[in-house]
Amino acid sequence: MVNLIWLLMLAIGIIVSALNGHIETVTVSAMKAAELGVEVAIELIGVMSLWLGLMRLAEEAGFVKGIARLFGPAVRRLFPSLRPDSPALGAIIMNLSANILGLGNAATPFGLKAMQELQKENQTPDVASPAMITFLALNTSCITLIPATIIGVRLKANSANPTEIIGTTIVATGCAMSVAIIVDYLIRHRRKK
Amino acid sequence: MNVIAEISRWAIPLLLLFIPVVAYLRKVPVYESFVAGAEDGFKTGVRILPFLIGMLVSIGVFVDSGALNIVSHWLQPLFELLGLDPNFAAIIPLAIMRPLSGSGALGVATQLINQHGPDSFIGRLASTLQGSTDTTFFVLTVYFGSVGIKKYRYALKLGLLADLVGLIVSVWIVSKTFY
Numbered sequence: 001m002v003n004l005i006w007l008l009m010l011a012i013g014i015i016v017s018a019l020n021g022h023i024e025t026v027t028v029s030a031m032k033a034a035e036l037g038v039e040v041a042i043e044l045i046g047v048m049s050l051w052l053g054l055m056r057l058a059e060e061a062g063f064v065k066g067i068a069r070l071f072g073p074a075v076r077r078l079f080p081s082l083r084p085d086s087p088a089l090g091a092i093i094m095n096l097s098a099n100i101l102g103l104g105n106a107a108t109p110f111g112l113k114a115m116q117e118l119q120k121e122n123q124t125p126d127v128a129s130p131a132m133i134t135f136l137a138l139n140t141s142c143i144t145l146i147p148a149t150i151i152g153v154r155l156k157a158n159s160a161n162p163t164e165i166i167g168t169t170i171v172a173t174g175c176a177m178s179v180a181i182i183v184d185y186l187i188r189h190r191r192k193k
Numbered sequence: 194m195n196v197i198a199e200i201s202r203w204a205i206p207l208l209l210l211f212i213p214v215v216a217y218l219r220k221v222p223v224y225e226s227f228v229a230g231a232e233d234g235f236k237t238g239v240r241i242l243p244f245l246i247g248m249l250v251s252i253g254v255f256v257d258s259g260a261l262n263i264v265s266h267w268l269q270p271l272f273e274l275l276g277l278d279p280n281f282a283a284i285i286p287l288a289i290m291r292p293l294s295g296s297g298a299l300g301v302a303t304q305l306i307n308q309h310g311p312d313s314f315i316g317r318l319a320s321t322l323q324g325s326t327d328t329t330f331f332v333l334t335v336y337f338g339s340v341g342i343k344k345y346r347y348a349l350k351l352g353l354l355a356d357l358v359g360l361i362v363s364v365w366i367v368s369k370t371f372y
Contacts (some may be wrong), residue, residue: 001349002334006251007316013254016263025257033253037246041238049234054212054232057223063214101204111332112237112339119340128343136336136348140327141355146313147324153303154320159311164371165320171366172325176359184351 012193044108051109055094059154076139078181081121088117093133099142103160130188137180143173237339244338248331252294261286261301281364283315287322292329292356299323318367326359 017025028056058064068075068089075089082088091114098107114135147169154162217223225250271279272282282358290298302323309315329352337345 002330002345005330006247009260010251011257012260012264013256013258015250016260017254017258018206020259026254029253029257033249034246036253037242037249040249041242041245044241045235045238047234048237049231052234052237053229053231054208056226057221058212059230060221061212061219061227063212063215093217101200103204109234109237110352112241113233113335115200115336115340116237121340124232126342128346128348129343132337132342133346133348133351136333137351137355138333139336140329140352141359144324147320149299150302150320150323153299153306154311154316157306157311157316159316162311165324166318167322168317168321168363168366168370172321172359172363176326176355179358180351180355183354187347187351190351 025150047105048109051106052113055091055110055113059087059090064094067093078134079129081129082118083121084175086117086121088114088131090115092138096138096142099139100145101150102144102146130191134181134184134188137184138177141173141177141180143170143177178193197254239278241335241339244335248334249294252331256290256294256297261289264289268342277364280315281318283309284318284322284360284364287319288360291326292331292353293321295328298328312370314367317371318363319365320362321363325363329353329356 013029014023014026016059017023027168055064064087065085068085068087071093072089075093076082076084079086079089079092091110095107095110095114098110117131118135119125120130122132128178146166150165154165213223213227216226265282268285268289269282270280272285273279283305287298287301290301302319305319306316309319311317311320330349333345333349333352337343337348
Protein backbone atom coordinates (compact mmCIF):
# COMPACT_ATOMS: atom_id res chain seq x y z
CA MET A 1 0.00 0.00 0.00
CA VAL A 2 2.85 2.40 0.85
CA ASN A 3 4.61 1.57 -2.40
CA LEU A 4 1.46 2.30 -4.38
CA ILE A 5 0.72 5.61 -2.64
CA TRP A 6 4.32 6.70 -3.06
CA LEU A 7 4.28 5.88 -6.77
CA LEU A 8 0.86 7.45 -7.31
CA MET A 9 1.84 10.77 -5.73
CA LEU A 10 5.01 10.91 -7.79
CA ALA A 11 3.38 9.84 -11.07
CA ILE A 12 0.29 12.06 -10.71
CA GLY A 13 2.55 14.99 -9.84
CA ILE A 14 4.67 14.48 -12.93
CA ILE A 15 1.69 13.96 -15.26
CA VAL A 16 -0.12 17.06 -13.95
CA SER A 17 3.02 19.15 -14.34
CA ALA A 18 3.45 17.88 -17.91
CA LEU A 19 -0.20 18.62 -18.80
CA ASN A 20 0.04 22.10 -17.32
CA GLY A 21 3.13 22.75 -19.41
CA HIS A 22 5.48 23.40 -16.53
CA ILE A 23 7.41 20.14 -16.37
CA GLU A 24 10.46 21.93 -14.94
CA THR A 25 8.52 22.22 -11.64
CA VAL A 26 9.14 18.49 -11.15
CA THR A 27 12.91 18.90 -11.34
CA VAL A 28 12.96 21.87 -8.99
CA SER A 29 10.65 20.40 -6.36
CA ALA A 30 12.32 16.97 -6.41
CA MET A 31 15.75 18.52 -5.82
CA LYS A 32 14.41 20.91 -3.19
CA ALA A 33 12.61 18.12 -1.36
CA ALA A 34 15.75 15.98 -1.30
CA GLU A 35 17.71 18.88 0.20
CA LEU A 36 14.94 19.50 2.70
CA GLY A 37 15.17 15.85 3.75
CA VAL A 38 18.83 16.33 4.66
CA GLU A 39 18.07 19.57 6.51
CA VAL A 40 15.34 17.93 8.55
CA ALA A 41 17.52 14.94 9.36
CA ILE A 42 20.48 17.11 10.40
CA GLU A 43 18.28 19.27 12.61
CA LEU A 44 16.80 16.14 14.08
CA ILE A 45 20.25 14.78 14.91
CA GLY A 46 20.79 17.71 17.28
CA VAL A 47 17.52 17.39 19.20
CA MET A 48 17.66 13.60 19.03
CA SER A 49 21.11 13.56 20.63
CA LEU A 50 19.98 15.95 23.36
CA TRP A 51 16.89 13.93 24.26
CA LEU A 52 18.47 10.52 23.91
CA GLY A 53 21.33 11.69 26.15
CA LEU A 54 18.81 12.83 28.75
CA MET A 55 16.82 9.64 28.26
CA ARG A 56 19.93 7.59 29.05
CA LEU A 57 20.35 9.51 32.32
CA ALA A 58 16.70 8.93 33.14
CA GLU A 59 17.12 5.24 32.41
CA GLU A 60 20.22 4.82 34.54
CA ALA A 61 18.63 6.75 37.40
CA GLY A 62 15.69 4.35 37.27
CA PHE A 63 13.13 6.93 36.08
CA VAL A 64 12.02 5.24 32.93
CA LYS A 65 11.13 2.07 34.80
CA GLY A 66 9.42 4.16 37.47
CA ILE A 67 7.29 5.98 34.91
CA ALA A 68 6.48 2.70 33.21
CA ARG A 69 5.36 1.29 36.56
CA LEU A 70 3.32 4.38 37.40
CA PHE A 71 1.36 4.50 34.16
CA GLY A 72 1.85 0.78 33.65
CA PRO A 73 -1.63 -0.56 34.41
CA ALA A 74 -3.34 1.63 31.81
CA VAL A 75 -0.68 1.45 29.12
CA ARG A 76 0.08 -2.21 29.62
CA ARG A 77 -3.50 -3.10 28.79
CA LEU A 78 -2.92 -1.55 25.35
CA PHE A 79 0.32 -3.49 24.91
CA PRO A 80 -0.40 -6.97 26.24
CA SER A 81 2.45 -8.48 24.22
CA LEU A 82 5.13 -6.48 26.08
CA ARG A 83 6.83 -7.53 29.28
CA PRO A 84 5.54 -5.46 32.22
CA ASP A 85 8.99 -3.94 32.84
CA SER A 86 9.77 -3.45 29.15
CA PRO A 87 11.95 -0.37 28.49
CA ALA A 88 9.69 0.31 25.50
CA LEU A 89 6.85 1.30 27.85
CA GLY A 90 8.89 4.14 29.33
CA ALA A 91 9.76 5.54 25.90
CA ILE A 92 6.15 5.18 24.72
CA ILE A 93 4.87 7.11 27.73
CA MET A 94 7.50 9.84 27.27
CA ASN A 95 6.54 10.14 23.58
CA LEU A 96 2.83 10.42 24.31
CA SER A 97 3.41 12.94 27.12
CA ALA A 98 5.55 15.10 24.82
CA ASN A 99 2.80 14.89 22.19
CA ILE A 100 0.11 15.91 24.66
CA LEU A 101 2.16 18.91 25.79
CA GLY A 102 2.75 19.85 22.14
CA LEU A 103 6.53 19.41 22.41
CA GLY A 104 6.87 18.09 18.87
CA ASN A 105 10.64 18.09 18.68
CA ALA A 106 10.95 16.16 21.93
CA ALA A 107 8.29 13.67 20.90
CA THR A 108 10.10 12.37 17.81
CA PRO A 109 13.28 11.18 19.59
CA PHE A 110 11.24 9.37 22.24
CA GLY A 111 9.07 7.88 19.51
CA LEU A 112 12.04 6.57 17.54
CA LYS A 113 13.55 5.26 20.77
CA ALA A 114 10.29 3.45 21.51
CA MET A 115 10.39 1.87 18.04
CA GLN A 116 13.94 0.63 18.68
CA GLU A 117 12.89 -0.92 21.99
CA LEU A 118 9.82 -2.49 20.40
CA GLN A 119 11.96 -3.88 17.61
CA LYS A 120 14.14 -5.67 20.20
CA GLU A 121 11.07 -7.60 21.35
CA ASN A 122 9.81 -8.21 17.82
CA GLN A 123 10.24 -11.80 16.67
CA THR A 124 9.88 -10.99 12.96
CA PRO A 125 12.34 -8.14 12.28
CA ASP A 126 10.91 -6.96 8.95
CA VAL A 127 7.21 -7.27 9.88
CA ALA A 128 5.45 -4.74 12.14
CA SER A 129 4.57 -6.21 15.54
CA PRO A 130 1.08 -5.62 17.01
CA ALA A 131 2.64 -3.47 19.76
CA MET A 132 4.27 -1.21 17.13
CA ILE A 133 0.98 -0.76 15.30
CA THR A 134 -0.83 0.10 18.53
CA PHE A 135 1.89 2.59 19.41
CA LEU A 136 1.78 4.31 16.00
CA ALA A 137 -2.02 4.43 16.08
CA LEU A 138 -1.81 6.19 19.45
CA ASN A 139 1.03 8.42 18.33
CA THR A 140 -0.60 9.69 15.15
CA SER A 141 -4.01 10.29 16.71
CA CYS A 142 -2.72 11.65 20.00
CA ILE A 143 -4.32 14.60 21.76
CA THR A 144 -2.44 17.87 21.83
CA LEU A 145 -3.96 19.93 24.61
CA ILE A 146 -2.83 23.27 23.18
CA PRO A 147 -2.47 23.42 19.38
CA ALA A 148 -0.08 26.35 19.71
CA THR A 149 0.91 26.75 16.06
CA ILE A 150 -2.61 27.02 14.73
CA ILE A 151 -3.59 29.43 17.53
CA GLY A 152 -0.69 31.59 16.37
CA VAL A 153 -1.96 31.50 12.78
CA ARG A 154 -5.46 32.50 13.95
CA LEU A 155 -4.05 35.31 16.06
CA LYS A 156 -2.17 36.72 13.08
CA ALA A 157 -5.33 36.48 10.95
CA ASN A 158 -7.10 38.72 13.53
CA SER A 159 -9.43 36.12 14.97
CA ALA A 160 -11.87 37.47 17.57
CA ASN A 161 -11.12 34.42 19.71
CA PRO A 162 -8.02 32.51 18.60
CA THR A 163 -8.28 29.85 21.30
CA GLU A 164 -11.95 28.98 20.75
CA ILE A 165 -10.95 25.91 18.71
CA ILE A 166 -9.20 24.15 21.60
CA GLY A 167 -12.41 22.47 22.71
CA THR A 168 -13.41 21.29 19.25
CA THR A 169 -9.86 20.05 18.62
CA ILE A 170 -9.87 17.97 21.81
CA VAL A 171 -13.24 16.42 20.93
CA ALA A 172 -12.15 15.58 17.37
CA THR A 173 -8.81 14.11 18.36
CA GLY A 174 -10.36 12.27 21.31
CA CYS A 175 -12.85 10.54 19.03
CA ALA A 176 -10.16 9.70 16.46
CA MET A 177 -7.95 8.25 19.19
CA SER A 178 -10.78 6.22 20.75
CA VAL A 179 -11.74 4.72 17.40
CA ALA A 180 -8.07 3.89 16.69
CA ILE A 181 -7.70 2.14 20.06
CA ILE A 182 -10.97 0.20 19.74
CA VAL A 183 -10.41 -0.92 16.16
CA ASP A 184 -6.82 -1.90 16.96
CA TYR A 185 -8.07 -3.94 19.93
CA LEU A 186 -10.68 -5.70 17.79
CA ILE A 187 -8.15 -6.51 15.06
CA ARG A 188 -5.69 -7.96 17.56
CA HIS A 189 -8.36 -10.12 19.16
CA ARG A 190 -9.74 -11.38 15.89
CA ARG A 191 -6.26 -12.39 14.73
CA LYS A 192 -5.52 -14.22 17.95
CA LYS A 193 -8.45 -16.63 17.48
CA MET B 194 -6.08 26.42 29.87
CA ASN B 195 -3.43 28.77 31.25
CA VAL B 196 -2.24 26.04 33.57
CA ILE B 197 -1.59 23.73 30.63
CA ALA B 198 0.22 26.47 28.70
CA GLU B 199 2.41 27.09 31.76
CA ILE B 200 3.18 23.38 32.09
CA SER B 201 4.22 23.30 28.42
CA ARG B 202 6.49 26.29 28.97
CA TRP B 203 8.19 24.83 32.02
CA ALA B 204 8.28 21.16 31.05
CA ILE B 205 11.60 21.12 29.20
CA PRO B 206 13.65 23.33 31.56
CA LEU B 207 12.42 21.35 34.55
CA LEU B 208 13.20 18.01 32.89
CA LEU B 209 16.67 19.30 32.00
CA LEU B 210 17.23 20.20 35.64
CA PHE B 211 15.44 17.38 37.42
CA ILE B 212 16.74 14.32 35.55
CA PRO B 213 20.48 15.11 35.71
CA VAL B 214 20.30 16.20 39.38
CA VAL B 215 18.50 13.05 40.52
CA ALA B 216 20.73 10.88 38.33
CA TYR B 217 23.79 12.48 39.96
CA LEU B 218 22.39 11.85 43.43
CA ARG B 219 21.89 8.24 42.42
CA LYS B 220 25.58 7.96 41.53
CA VAL B 221 25.13 7.94 37.75
CA PRO B 222 28.19 9.40 35.93
CA VAL B 223 25.94 12.07 34.42
CA TYR B 224 28.13 13.60 31.75
CA GLU B 225 29.50 10.32 30.43
CA SER B 226 26.07 8.69 30.37
CA PHE B 227 24.61 11.69 28.58
CA VAL B 228 27.26 11.50 25.88
CA ALA B 229 26.83 7.75 25.51
CA GLY B 230 23.10 8.21 25.00
CA ALA B 231 23.53 11.16 22.64
CA GLU B 232 25.63 9.00 20.33
CA ASP B 233 22.46 7.16 19.30
CA GLY B 234 20.98 10.45 18.08
CA PHE B 235 23.42 10.62 15.23
CA LYS B 236 22.90 7.00 14.19
CA THR B 237 19.13 7.36 14.22
CA GLY B 238 19.27 10.59 12.24
CA VAL B 239 21.39 8.98 9.55
CA ARG B 240 19.20 5.89 9.47
CA ILE B 241 15.97 7.82 8.82
CA LEU B 242 17.54 10.10 6.19
CA PRO B 243 16.69 7.95 3.13
CA PHE B 244 13.10 7.53 4.31
CA LEU B 245 12.73 11.27 4.82
CA ILE B 246 14.10 12.03 1.37
CA GLY B 247 11.99 9.38 -0.35
CA MET B 248 8.79 10.68 1.21
CA LEU B 249 9.53 14.37 0.83
CA VAL B 250 10.39 14.03 -2.86
CA SER B 251 7.17 12.20 -3.70
CA ILE B 252 5.01 14.58 -1.63
CA GLY B 253 6.89 17.63 -2.97
CA VAL B 254 6.37 16.70 -6.62
CA PHE B 255 2.69 15.94 -5.98
CA VAL B 256 1.97 19.21 -4.17
CA ASP B 257 4.03 21.58 -6.30
CA SER B 258 2.49 20.26 -9.52
CA GLY B 259 -0.92 21.54 -8.47
CA ALA B 260 -2.30 17.99 -8.41
CA LEU B 261 -3.77 18.61 -4.97
CA ASN B 262 -6.35 21.02 -6.41
CA ILE B 263 -7.27 18.63 -9.19
CA VAL B 264 -7.74 15.67 -6.85
CA SER B 265 -9.78 17.90 -4.51
CA HIS B 266 -11.93 18.89 -7.45
CA TRP B 267 -12.60 15.23 -8.28
CA LEU B 268 -13.66 14.56 -4.71
CA GLN B 269 -16.08 17.49 -4.58
CA PRO B 270 -19.12 15.55 -5.94
CA LEU B 271 -18.56 13.03 -3.12
CA PHE B 272 -19.34 15.79 -0.62
CA GLU B 273 -22.55 16.67 -2.40
CA LEU B 274 -23.44 12.98 -2.61
CA LEU B 275 -23.13 12.70 1.17
CA GLY B 276 -25.61 15.55 1.52
CA LEU B 277 -23.05 17.97 2.90
CA ASP B 278 -22.93 21.68 2.20
CA PRO B 279 -20.85 22.03 -1.01
CA ASN B 280 -19.06 24.93 0.66
CA PHE B 281 -17.46 22.39 2.97
CA ALA B 282 -15.52 21.08 -0.03
CA ALA B 283 -12.96 23.86 0.52
CA ILE B 284 -11.58 21.68 3.31
CA ILE B 285 -10.66 18.77 0.98
CA PRO B 286 -7.10 19.91 0.14
CA LEU B 287 -6.33 20.11 3.86
CA ALA B 288 -7.90 16.71 4.54
CA ILE B 289 -5.69 15.15 1.85
CA MET B 290 -2.60 17.03 2.96
CA ARG B 291 -2.91 16.38 6.68
CA PRO B 292 -1.69 12.74 6.73
CA LEU B 293 1.10 13.45 4.23
CA SER B 294 3.06 16.43 5.45
CA GLY B 295 3.01 18.56 8.59
CA SER B 296 4.48 21.69 7.05
CA GLY B 297 2.41 21.21 3.88
CA ALA B 298 -0.81 20.91 5.88
CA LEU B 299 0.07 23.96 7.95
CA GLY B 300 0.57 25.89 4.72
CA VAL B 301 -2.83 24.83 3.37
CA ALA B 302 -4.53 25.54 6.73
CA THR B 303 -2.96 28.99 6.97
CA GLN B 304 -4.10 29.80 3.45
CA LEU B 305 -7.66 28.62 4.21
CA ILE B 306 -7.80 30.61 7.46
CA ASN B 307 -6.61 33.78 5.77
CA GLN B 308 -8.81 33.32 2.71
CA HIS B 309 -12.07 32.49 4.51
CA GLY B 310 -11.34 34.31 7.78
CA PRO B 311 -10.34 32.66 11.07
CA ASP B 312 -13.86 32.89 12.50
CA SER B 313 -15.66 31.52 9.43
CA PHE B 314 -16.87 27.93 9.28
CA ILE B 315 -13.98 26.86 7.04
CA GLY B 316 -11.50 28.79 9.19
CA ARG B 317 -12.64 27.08 12.39
CA LEU B 318 -12.85 23.70 10.67
CA ALA B 319 -9.34 24.04 9.24
CA SER B 320 -8.01 25.04 12.69
CA THR B 321 -9.69 22.06 14.36
CA LEU B 322 -8.56 19.61 11.71
CA GLN B 323 -4.99 20.87 11.75
CA GLY B 324 -4.75 20.40 15.52
CA SER B 325 -6.58 17.12 15.78
CA THR B 326 -4.62 14.64 13.68
CA ASP B 327 -1.00 13.99 12.88
CA THR B 328 0.92 13.24 9.69
CA THR B 329 0.04 9.55 9.72
CA PHE B 330 1.62 8.54 6.43
CA PHE B 331 4.84 10.39 7.11
CA VAL B 332 5.24 9.22 10.71
CA LEU B 333 4.61 5.61 9.71
CA THR B 334 7.20 5.52 6.93
CA VAL B 335 9.88 7.24 9.00
CA TYR B 336 9.25 5.35 12.25
CA PHE B 337 9.03 1.95 10.55
CA GLY B 338 11.96 2.80 8.31
CA SER B 339 14.17 3.69 11.28
CA VAL B 340 14.05 0.09 12.56
CA GLY B 341 13.93 -1.70 9.21
CA ILE B 342 10.26 -2.76 9.17
CA LYS B 343 9.13 -3.44 5.59
CA LYS B 344 5.68 -4.95 6.14
CA TYR B 345 3.33 -2.50 7.87
CA ARG B 346 0.37 -4.93 8.03
CA TYR B 347 -2.78 -3.02 9.03
CA ALA B 348 -0.91 -0.01 10.49
CA LEU B 349 -1.58 2.39 7.59
CA LYS B 350 -5.26 1.51 7.30
CA LEU B 351 -5.71 1.99 11.04
CA GLY B 352 -3.94 5.36 11.00
CA LEU B 353 -5.91 6.63 8.01
CA LEU B 354 -9.15 5.41 9.58
CA ALA B 355 -8.36 7.53 12.64
CA ASP B 356 -7.72 10.52 10.34
CA LEU B 357 -11.05 9.99 8.61
CA VAL B 358 -12.84 9.83 11.97
CA GLY B 359 -11.02 13.02 12.95
CA LEU B 360 -12.27 14.74 9.79
CA ILE B 361 -15.89 13.63 10.22
CA VAL B 362 -15.99 14.53 13.91
CA SER B 363 -14.34 17.90 13.17
CA VAL B 364 -17.08 18.81 10.69
CA TRP B 365 -19.74 17.66 13.14
CA ILE B 366 -18.37 19.31 16.28
CA VAL B 367 -17.59 22.63 14.58
CA SER B 368 -21.15 22.84 13.16
CA LYS B 369 -22.58 21.85 16.54
CA THR B 370 -20.47 24.20 18.67
CA PHE B 371 -20.54 27.38 16.63
CA TYR B 372 -23.77 27.24 14.60
